[in-house]
Amino acid sequence: MPAYLYDLIARRAPSPQKIFIETPEGRKISYGDLHAGSARIANFLRARGVEPGDRVAVQVEKSADAVMLYLACLRAGAVFLPLNTAYTPAEIEYFLGDATPRVFVCDPASREKLTPVASKVGVTHVETLGVREDGSLIEDARAMSAECVDVERGADDLAAILYTSGTTGRSKGAMLSHGNLASNALTLVDYWRFTSNDVLIHALPIYHTHGLFVAMNTLLLSGGSMFFLPKLDPDLMLQLMGRGATVMMGVPTFYTRLLAHPGLTKEATKTMRLFISGSAPLLAETHREWTARTGHSILERYGMTETNMNTSNPYDGDRVPGAVGFPLPGVSVRITNPETAQELPRGEIGMIEVKGPNVFKGYWQMPEKTASEFRKDGFFITGDLGKIDERGYVSIVGRDKDLVITGGFNVYPIEVETEIDELPGVFESAVVGVPHADFGEGVTAVVVLKKDAALDEKQIISALEVRLAKFKLPKRVIFVNELPRNTMGKVQKAELRKTYGELYKK
Numbered sequence: 137m138p139a140y141l142y143d144l145i146a147r148r149a150p151s152p153q154k155i156f157i158e159t160p161e162g163r164k165i166s167y168g169d170l171h172a173g174s175a176r177i178a179n180f181l182r183a184r185g186v187e188p189g190d191r192v193a194v195q196v197e198k199s200a201d202a203v204m205l206y207l208a209c210l211r212a213g214a215v216f217l218p219l220n221t222a223y224t225p226a227e228i229e230y231f232l233g234d235a236t237p238r239v240f241v242c243d244p245a246s247r248e249k250l251t252p253v254a255s256k257v258g259v260t261h262v263e264t265l266g267v268r269e270d271g272s273l274i275e276d277a278r279a280m281s282a283e284c285v286d287v288e289r290g291a292d293d294l295a296a297i298l299y300t301s302g303t304t305g306r307s308k309g310a311m312l313s314h315g316n317l318a319s320n321a322l323t324l325v326d327y328w329r330f331t332s333n334d335v336l337i338h339a340l341p342i343y344h345t346h347g348l349f350v351a352m353n354t355l356l357l358s359g360g361s362m363f364f365l366p367k368l369d370p371d372l373m374l375q376l377m378g379r380g381a382t383v384m385m386g387v388p389t390f391y392t393r394l395l396a397h398p399g400l401t402k403e404a405t406k407t408m409r410l411f412i413s414g415s416a417p418l419l420a421e422t423h424r425e426w427t428a429r430t431g432h433s434i435l436e437r438y439g440m441t442e443t444n445m446n447t448s449n450p451y452d453g454d455r456v457p458g459a460v461g462f463p464l465p466g467v468s469v470r471i472t473n474p475e476t477a478q479e480l481p482r483g484e485i486g487m488i489e490v491k492g493p494n495v496f497k498g499y500w501q502m503p504e505k506t507a508s509e510f511r512k513d514g515f516f517i518t519g520d521l522g523k524i525d526e527r528g529y530v531s532i533v534g535r536d537k538d539l540v541i542t543g544g545f546n547v548y549p550i551e552v553e554t555e556i557d558e559l560p561g562v563f564e565s566a567v568v569g570v571p572h573a574d575f576g577e578g579v580t581a582v583v584v585l586k587k588d589a590a591l592d593e594k595q596i597i598s599a600l601e602v603r604l605a606k607f608k609l610p611k612r613v614i615f616v617n618e619l620p621r622n623t624m625g626k627v628q629k630a631e632l633r634k635t636y637g638e639l640y641k642k
């Protein structure tokens with residue numbers, strides 16, 4: 137049996153001439169190039185002593201060669217370990233020390249800085265990979281054969297470790313198997329009706345599950361093509377929509393930024409068949425505005441690093457603003473009381489738990505942490521709070537740890553945020569709990585106003601008084617120009633809690 141996931145990709149590949157990647161500079165990589173290039177790198181890795189099961193840690197900029205490196209790891213039986221390009225040397229030291237990779241691949245410009253960091257934790261093999269077909273890895277791999285015998289891997293063997301963003305405590309390495317990735321990608325190809333005619337606009341980073349697995353594995357298993365952009369670029373994305381693109385996958389920020397572009401019209405998006413959003417909540421208002429401007433209804437889905445994709449709005453049928461749709465085929469989702477683990481009736485808010493072939497194998501070298509996040513019957517406790525409505529649509533209320541407990545009452549931030557966002561003049565908001573001597577936590581709203589709007593704190597609180605129970609009302613409203621977000625578009629609530637931590641200490 138050859139490398140499980142790569143074998144599936146190779147068996148479903150279209151003709152070798154078919155273009156897989158096109159970059160804005162006009163570089164084109166065909167499926168044949170991908171096969172040959174990944175074989176060369178796999179041979180190179182093996183020549184450097186990479187054995188099946190060894191980790192290959194990678195902190196490089198997005199490029200077609202980085203994609204080949206990912207596939208090469210699958211073929212060599214290695215475990216691909218991508219790292220956010222924003223990580224500092226101190227963070228890299230932690231990841232390398234924790235994952236003990238056989239090889240670390242970094243950007244050519246970082247080699248000098250990161251080699252001593254790697255060797256400090258015993259990683260002696262450092263290679264480089266740049267965005268201009270440069271770097272020691274790619275240069276040395278050129279001399280290697282374009283044929284390789286893929287290392288045998290089964291569904292349960294590890295394909296990748298992705299560290300979770302870890303807003304509290306140490307970042308954890310989620311272990312994903314070949315079977316996890318393959319099953320989820322096959323499901324998504326079907327559910328979202330991908331075919332070899334699809335051309336995806338890919339502007340997401342490839343160190344995260346969204347850009348790496350949801351976007352790329354799905355496309356690879358459908359034999360489609362992609363425009364490969366280094367980052368979000370509304371001008372270019374709109375041009376590409378006119379050049380034969382059919383699908384875009386993005387985080388909510390992609391949609392708000394495109395909505396701010398006057399070029400976004402029905403005409404501009406007429407070759408598109410599907411817009412998908414995930415990784416962070418898409419405001420219902422954004423969903424509606426998008427439909428009004430383009431005639432397309434955004435398909436929102438929900439997943440996480442540990443589980444791949446769990447739920448999705450339907451391809452046919454209602455794509456409900458503010459909901460993340462139905463459990464994907466083969467995935468079980470239930471809502472439980474976080475304390476008692478009892479399953480809750482429809483409509484009640486509780487912990488989202490999932491089970492299925494998509495769910496990871498556990499956290500790297502953290503057996504106790506892994507055990508504490510699974511129920512005895514195999515369900516994974518996601519840490520997301522949500523509910524399932526009468527029609528079976530799942531919606532997310534927020535992260536468990538973002539729940540505000542004030543004077544003994546639970547306040548779900550989204551409920552307050554939704555009311556604030558509906559006030560005329562408000563662009564968006566984030567509600568957090570901040571230490572408060574009397575209440576334990578004080579409900580605190582951080583608000584971004586629309587341009588030229590002139591609302592003040594008092595006006596917002598009095599407008600909410602008629603809509604929300606008293607205990608849910610923000611004790612303070614703070615105005616900012618923008619909310620802190622990471623590259624995946626997630627609002628950094630931990631940062632807000634830190635920034636305003638002293639607000640009630642007077």
Ligand code: AMP
Pocket residue numbers: 300301345413414415416417418436437438439440441442460518520532534535624
């Ligand atoms: P990550 O592991 O970085 O992909 O983050 C996963 C987390 O992102 C989930 O546990 C959710 O809290 C959040 N998330 C992903 N998709 C959505 C969505 N469509 N709506 C709301 N939150 C989402």
